[in-house]
Amino acid sequence: MTDWTREREARDARIAAGRAFADGKVVARESAKALLEVIIRPGDRVCLEGDNQKQADLLAEALARVDPDKVHDLHMVQSGIVLPAHLDVFDRKIARRLDYAYSGPQAGRIAKMLFGGQIALGAVHTYLELFARYFVDLTPQVALIAAVSADREGNLYTGPNTEDTPTVVEATTFKNGLVVAQVNEIVDRVPRVDIPGDRVHFVVDARKPFYVEPLFTRDPGAITETQILTAMLAIRGIYAEYGVQRLNHGIGFNTAAIELLLPTYGERLGLKGKIATRWALNPHPTLIPAIESGWVQQIHCFGSEVGMDDYIRARSDIFFTGPDGSLRSNRAFCQTAGLYACDMFIGSTLQIDLEGHSSTVTTSRIAGFGGAPNMGSDARGRRHPSAAWLQAGREADPDRAPALRRGRKLVVQIGETFGEKNVPLFVEQLDALALAEKLDLDLAPVMVYADDVTHIVTEEGIANLLLCRSRDEREQAIRGVAGYTDVGRGRDAGMVRRLRERGVIRRPEDLDIDPLDADRSMLAARSIKELVQWSGGLYRPPSQFRNW
Amino acid sequence: MTEATLSPPLAGAPSLISWYEATARQRLAALLDPPSFDEFLGPDQREVSPHLPIFDLPEQFDDGMIVGRGLLDGCPVLVAAQEGRFMGGAFGEVHGAKLTGLLRAARDIPGVTVLILFDTGGVRLQEANAGELAIAEIMRAMIEARRAGTRVVGLIGGRAGCYGGGGLIAGCCSVLVVSEQGRISVSGPEVIETNRGVEEFDARDRALVWRTMGGKHRRLIGGADLFAGDSVDSFRAAAITAIQRAEPFSQDVLAAEQARLKERLSRFGACTDATEVWAALGIERPELVPAMVTDDFITLANSKQEAHRGAR
Numbered sequence: 001m002t003d004w005t006r007e008r009e010a011r012d013a014r015i016a017a018g019r020a021f022a023d024g025k026v027v028a029r030e031s032a033k034a035l036l037e038v039i040i041r042p043g044d045r046v047c048l049e050g051d052n053q054k055q056a057d058l059l060a061e062a063l064a065r066v067d068p069d070k071v072h073d074l075h076m077v078q079s080g081i082v083l084p085a086h087l088d089v090f091d092r093k094i095a096r097r098l099d100y101a102y103s104g105p106q107a108g109r110i111a112k113m114l115f116g117g118q119i120a121l122g123a124v125h126t127y128l129e130l131f132a133r134y135f136v137d138l139t140p141q142v143a144l145i146a147a148v149s150a151d152r153e154g155n156l157y158t159g160p161n162t163e164d165t166p167t168v169v170e171a172t173t174f175k176n177g178l179v180v181a182q183v184n185e186i187v188d189r190v191p192r193v194d195i196p197g198d199r200v201h202f203v204v205d206a207r208k209p210f211y212v213e214p215l216f217t218r219d220p221g222a223i224t225e226t227q228i229l230t231a232m233l234a235i236r237g238i239y240a241e242y243g244v245q246r247l248n249h250g251i252g253f254n255t256a257a258i259e260l261l262l263p264t265y266g267e268r269l270g271l272k273g274k275i276a277t278r279w280a281l282n283p284h285p286t287l288i289p290a291i292e293s294g295w296v297q298q299i300h301c302f303g304s305e306v307g308m309d310d311y312i313r314a315r316s317d318i319f320f321t322g323p324d325g326s327l328r329s330n331r332a333f334c335q336t337a338g339l340y341a342c343d344m345f346i347g348s349t350l351q352i353d354l355e356g357h358s359s360t361v362t363t364s365r366i367a368g369f370g371g372a373p374n375m376g377s378d379a380r381g382r383r384h385p386s387a388a389w390l391q392a393g394r395e396a397d398p399d400r401a402p403a404l405r406r407g408r409k410l411v412v413q414i415g416e417t418f419g420e421k422n423v424p425l426f427v428e429q430l431d432a433l434a435l436a437e438k439l440d441l442d443l444a445p446v447m448v449y450a451d452d453v454t455h456i457v458t459e460e461g462i463a464n465l466l467l468c469r470s471r472d473e474r475e476q477a478i479r480g481v482a483g484y485t486d487v488g489r490g491r492d493a494g495m496v497r498r499l500r501e502r503g504v505i506r507r508p509e510d511l512d513i514d515p516l517d518a519d520r521s522m523l524a525a526r527s528i529k530e531l532v533q534w535s536g537g538l539y540r541p542p543s544q545f546r547n548w
Numbered sequence: 549m550t551e552a553t554l555s556p557p558l559a560g561a562p563s564l565i566s567w568y569e570a571t572a573r574q575r576l577a578a579l580l581d582p583p584s585f586d587e588f589l590g591p592d593q594r595e596v597s598p599h600l601p602i603f604d605l606p607e608q609f610d611d612g613m614i615v616g617r618g619l620l621d622g623c624p625v626l627v628a629a630q631e632g633r634f635m636g637g638a639f640g641e642v643h644g645a646k647l648t649g650l651l652r653a654a655r656d657i658p659g660v661t662v663l664i665l666f667d668t669g670g671v672r673l674q675e676a677n678a679g680e681l682a683i684a685e686i687m688r689a690m691i692e693a694r695r696a697g698t699r700v701v702g703l704i705g706g707r708a709g710c711y712g713g714g715g716l717i718a719g720c721c722s723v724l725v726v727s728e729q730g731r732i733s734v735s736g737p738e739v740i741e742t743n744r745g746v747e748e749f750d751a752r753d754r755a756l757v758w759r760t761m762g763g764k765h766r767r768l769i770g771g772a773d774l775f776a777g778d779s780v781d782s783f784r785a786a787a788i789t790a791i792q793r794a795e796p797f798s799q800d801v802l803a804a805e806q807a808r809l810k811e812r813l814s815r816f817g818a819c820t821d822a823t824e825v826w827a828a829l830g831i832e833r834p835e836l837v838p839a840m841v842t843d844d845f846i847t848l849a850n851s852k853q854e855a856h857r858g859a860r
Binding site: 520521526527532537543544545546547548 | 565566568569728729752753754755756757758762764838839
């Protein structure tokens with residue numbers, strides 16, 4: 001007779017084994033390694049929670065210290081490869097296979113380990129894509145997660161940095177998996193229940209806060225005048241042109257400049273209330289002046305940002321907050337919002353090729369994707385109209401009957417023609433292709449595919465790829481804004497001139513912008529301290545960002 | 549003592565031109581009485597570095613040092629301003645020689661005041677020997693000028709701070725004005741971290757860098773004499789006060805300075821963090837000092853700073 005409950009029985013056996021190290025559900029931090037050695041079995045799929053922001057750091061270190069004779073051949077299915085311990089588990093042969101989304105801080109080491117064959121790579125995903133696979137073919141047997149506090153029943157308060165936790169727990173616990181949470185402290189009563197206790201099997205008392213990276217803090221002091229010029233071009237030539245209300249921003253300095261120009265340059269153009277009112281966005285400190293000036297109506301967040309908690313708590317008309325008053329973030333929902341409910345994604349990248357493919361991969365660094373490919377893609381399942389979406393669709397396909405024409409999401413790549421260390425943004429061929437060949441991958445790790453990109457903005461102007469009617473036009477439109485890079489100097493001057501006449505390429509002067517006006521005095525805040533002042537002292541930047 | 553609760557800054561208002569943000573030429577233009585500035589050896593003379601082309605590095609026509617004369621509140625002054633955006637304001641052969649020449653000229657003009665607008669990381673690595681020599685020559689020229697009765701006022705609040713040889717030269721000035729953003733030290737944060745380890749000094753911890761080398765700390769321990777807000781207006785007002793404040797130079801002043809430094813070492817030598825120094829100065833809640841607004845801080849500093857007693 002078929003046994004239909006083997007998974008559940010296996011889970012119960014693991015829980016029983018783990019009880020030896022627990023008082024009820026509570027496990028002392030010193031026992032974390034021993035706990036993991038009895039509840040994780042060789043070959044398990046394990047989700048070690050961590051993304052580009054929060055980290056279950058204590059559990060990551062405990063897992064990296066387990067006895068590889070007892071625990072080995074794990075298949076790690078997790079958002080982020082961020083901490084050294086995330087790769088130590090492969091070095092120590094505790095884990096073998098990997099499916100993930102983001103590896104920013106470990107980009108160099110993960111590349112070496114992939115080349116060296118210590119990691120068997122499944123795929124590099126976007127967040128939402130990896131979450132989706134948790135429910136189909138990458139369901140974890142064990143999830144190691146992080147929360148702010150827990151009570152003795154295992155009810156968890158994940159607080160402002162809730163992020164991936166509800167998704168990970170949902171996929172694990174309801175499919176007979178086992179959930180272990182590290183918490184900063186055990187309390188009698190949690191401020192709010194983010195994860196009900198019956199979904200959590202063990203709680204490790206870490207007695208210290210889990211690590212959070214302030215990834216979305218951009219110091220206004222580091223914004224250059226060239227970046228300000230690109231920001232002015234974007235505001236005038238895209239935000240105003242399409243009336244973009246609902247959007248997501250990347251984390252680069254160009255988009256930080258846009259945020260800081262809304263209350264100054266945007267105000268002068270009379271755009272308040274007409275653009276940039278509703279956001280799928282982390283709580284960027286650089287958005288504070290726009291919020292305080294009444295530009296922003298609503299923001300849903302993937303995660304929180306270090307130092308922003310008190311500000312968010314005091315601005316609950318803008319942010320999603322719980323009954324306790326603090327932010328409730330949720331990466332899966334916010335990614336879905338960015339995909340289906342936003343009309344624009346704008347972000348920076350490292351390389352753009354002649355077709356418009358873009359990538360942040362270089363031959364020695366694999367930073368993964370995070371959420372950008374999801375934000376930066378057209379949602380084919382979208383059915384609701386908006387003015388910006390319809391206008392972009394009309395530009396792309398003017399001849400089709402309007403009632404049968406899809407709209408288009410605006411996907412904008414913004415940057416300087418020469419980026420950091422004077423490396424050109426535009427290349428004949430992406431490094432991602434060389435990497436795919438070297439690692440024998442079926443797919444090159446492309447951040448945003450050419451057919452999703454609608455605009456490229458540099459200090460030279462805006463290339464509107466929606467208006468290009470052939471491959472040649474597209475290439476020349478890109479070369480036309482590539483400035484003095486080799487790609488830019490290889491342009492066909494006559495064709496670029498004709499594209500400009502058609503408005504496919506728009507120079508600063510075509511938009512009535514004088515590059516000499518791109519001055520740092522245009523920024524609503526020019527330092528972290530001015531952001532603190534804008535917030536009325538509610539924003540508390542971490543030490544590494546305070547020059548006072 | 550109050551925490552920072554301010555209205556949003558008014559971006560772009562001319563009276564609020566940020567000293568930290570401004571170029572050397574913008575600072576000079578707004579600091580002096582308009583249109584009194586008269587530049588010596590200006591960019592049109594093309595007195596550029598002879599060393600940088602060897603390293604395939606771009607030159608600047610003024611070599612990052614602007615010298616000249618002008619009026620401050622009606623008083624004639626000689627001025628020197630470093631451009632922190634060119635090679636971090638670092639001293640090279642020509643850059644240094646312009647300041648040496650200015651100070652030697654000052655020595656021969658009775659009663660003149662020299663203003664030095666520091667913005668420097670120290671000596672240029674590409675012309676290290678010439679740069680180090682320039683530092684020594686500048687210090688000698690400054691002491692000679694001060695002996696002849698010249699007052700030398702240093703203004704510090706630029707992006708590059710005042711580091712390396714710039715810190716030594718600043719130490720020889722009659723009076724120093726500093727803003728919160730200004731940093732004064734000899735070894736920079738990265739140098740200390742590289743040589744002594746991150747446990748000794750974490751150069752990425754900017755709050756630590758600022759409370760150790762920044763303007764507020766320097767003001768409180770007497771390393772700087774006057775505190776300015778980060779606006780050109782505020783620096784101008786402080787510079788006018790500084791000129792009146794500068795004491796004539798003598799052996800007694802030097803002896804008093806030596807005694808001041810000795811006592812400072814014995815009082816604070818055992819402290820491991822600036823906040824401990826501030827507590828030892830009798831500041832009740834030292835942790836609130838970094839966030840204090842300019843006016844509150846000036847009041848605090850005037851009541852708590854170390855005794856000056858004719859030193860400098």
